[in-house]
Amino acid sequence: MGFVSFLGRVLFASLFILSARQMYNEFGADGGPAAKEFATKFSVLQKSLSSVLGVRVPDVDLLPLVLTTPILYDFYNYPRDEPQYGLLLNEFLQSTALCGALLFFIGMKNSILKRQLKKKTPKTKTV
Missing domain, CATH: 1.20.5 (Single alpha-helices involved in coiled-coils or other helix-helix interfaces)
Structure with a gap:
């Protein structure tokens, strides 16, 4: 077995x-065809964010996934009757679920570290 x-x-x-x-x-x-498509979408987003906010985005490990998800999977730019809408929406939801799993992992990692710090050292028994 x-x-x-x-x-x-x-x-x-x-x-x-x-x-x-x-x-x-x-x-x-x-980088292949995905990198070429991402570069054009990212430049449009970068120009619009810099004109609206006027700030630079900080470097965080989870942040690239959060930023690239709506750029790569822009289902909102297609009407619902096109087949690309369903494909992009599915990929968007999968990437969003991955973000949630990463947040869960980060939360669990932090809680384990806090629990380990709270544990007391065992006392030695004398005979």
Whole structure:
């Protein structure tokens, strides 16, 4: 039973590993088609934010995911009857769920660190 479980996990993980490898190969040296599309959308967003706010966005690890999600998956620019709307909305919701999972992970990491600091050191027993 243990070997069958292990084999199932390996086959399941191979799906994600092969998919990631294929996506990595599609990027090429210049970033591929996704980088070209992202560059144009990001420049438009950057110009509008700088004109409206007049501030520079700080560098935070979670921030790139939060900023790029509405740029890459701009479902709101398409009417609902176009097929791109559904595809972009699905990707947007998946990325939003990933943001939520990252926030949950950061919260759990901080709570574990706080719990470890509150633990008392055990007293040694004498014989």
